[in-house]
C-alpha cells in the first residue's frame with residue numbers, strides 16, 4: 001500500500017483522463033487505479049469499451065491511432081448522452097423479434 005488511500009478514483013476523473021489511459025501516457029500507478037475502477041464500475045466499463053472501440057476503428061480505417069478531434073468530440077458527446085440517459089429506463093427495444101430497418105440511406 002503506497003499511495004493516498006483517501007483518494008478514490010472518481011468516474012469523472014476516469015473519463016476525463018480516458019485518452020491518457022488508452023494511450024498509455026499515464027504513470028503505472030494511476031493506470032492501475034484507473035483499471036481497478038473501470039473493472040468495478042459498470043458505467044465506466046461501458047464507456048471505456050466505447051472509447052476503445054472507437055480507437056480501434058480509427059486505427060483500422062485511418063491507419064493511425066490518433067483520434068481526430070472531430071471524432072473525439074462525437075465520442076465525448078455520445079458518452080455524455082449515455083451518462084445522461086443511462087440511469088433511466090427510456091429505451092428497452094428487447095421485446096420479441098423486432099429489428100430496426102436495415103435500410104438506412106445516409
Ligand SMILES: [Zn+2]
Nearest residue numbers: 010011041044
Ligand atoms: Zn466509474
